[in-house]
Amino acid sequence: MSAQREMKEKNPWHKPLTIIITVIGVIAIVALVTVAGLQNRPVFQKYKYGIVLDAGSSHTALYIYKWPAEKDNNTGRIEQKHSCKVKGKGISSYAAVPEKAGTSLTECMQEAEMQVPAWRHQETPLYLGATAGMRLLNMENKVASDKVFEAVEKALQRFPFSYQGARILSGQEEGAFGWVTVNYLDDRLKQGLQTTGALDLGGASTQISFVPHEYDISESPSNAVAFQLYGNYYNLYTHSFLCYGKDQALRMALAHQTRSGPIAISDPCFHPDYSVTRNYNTLYDSPCVSERKPKVAPLNFTHTGEGNFLQCQEVIRSLFNFKSCKYSKCSFNGIFQPPVQGSFGAFSAYYFVMNFLNLTDGSMSLETITNYVANYCSTPWDQIKKVYPDINEKYLAEYCFSGTYILTLLTEGYNFNTETFSKIKFIKEIKGSDAGWTLGYMLNLTNMIPAETKDSPPLPHAGYVSIVTVIVLLLFILVTLFILSFRSIWPKCSKEPQIV
């Protein structure tokens, strides 16, 4: 028993100093773990946002983009977070009731309010870019176009975002930003890879943009855009054909066929047995055709279909002027164009039409595609309606024309041949972001948003290292003291006989 007491008295756990050392040691370990944990916790990812409204001729779409707040210029990280299709037609269709152009945007704008975190609203830039529909309205009726912009501006300013203005993009900007979008999303710019050309088919205009290989584009400065992106230089060829979007091209095709003011036409670009009544005033109500309106014509004409691809091509060919070219090479209408080069991404209506016709599979040859469209056009209208009962008849009726127009524009307009055609990909989106000019526009404009200072850890690195060093030293001293205080009794303990 006495030996037991002796052991108890010699037990270092019962010394106040040992208890203090132990408590300090535990505190030091907890402090070390806490500091290291705080310092190395994953930095909370903050995003910034930008909103672009694409006010196209047929409809308006809103796109929300997001990118990490600690902006890293060398990584392609701006991506589309959300898109919203505005109900109804494009803003240019509200020329007679401009306020409605503004109110039409409300629903999508409210959606944007929900999509962007509230604390970011005030700093989120909001842009509206209008394309060919507004270009045409501006040419036709400047007062009406200004009123539409006024109404749109008023409507957008009611929202808590940082409104940056609404404007009409030039055709050159529209083409160039579409090209930037495609190449940015494909990661071609920062890597300095061979670029992809961009083909955009809208309702009222169409754009072609690509970097020609070993071809001097300076002979037509209005078609040349020089870029410096990620340290690489690009000499881009771009052209926008106003009135050659698929809806205005259809008007031109109908105008061509009704130039003598008949009461009926048999149209090779529409299905056999198709028949509707159309109004002359409505057809010719566009600057793309207004000057060609027949002097004498009835109120309406009967538009019937014939479904003949080759004859439809003949009509479409008549919309292109191949005669005059003052440059070394032209596409059509006397517009300079170097030979097409490299791969192309074809989007917007190119995609919608080819996707409807099931022709987006890249393995199909130009010949196969042509035969398919020819066969589709010759299919009677009743049969087409039965196969696609859910598609609005107005749109359904136009796919034969649109398909033929796309093939004719690409081959005869831009001079794609069997080989170069196979390098066109019909695309809707790339890596979750829609192909179109809006992302390129946003990328260009976000360069003006100052980068937010990077989220830093709670302590500067030197401070962190000092604190950890002090705690480790302290722990080392404590452990040494601890061992020493144990040693003062261990030798005796080990030499004493075991008491059973």
Ligand SMILES: Nc1ccn([C@@H]2O[C@H](COP(=O)(O)OP(=O)(O)O)[C@@H](O)[C@H]2O)c(=O)n1
């Ligand atoms: N789902 C869709 C959406 C649009 N589209 C067509 O795609 C074209 C889009 O043109 P847009 O409104 O951007 O007009 P632009 O201002 O670019 O000329 C229009 O001809 C629409 O009819 C389509 O065919 N299918």
Ligand SMILES: [Ca+2]
């Ligand atoms: Ca468009």
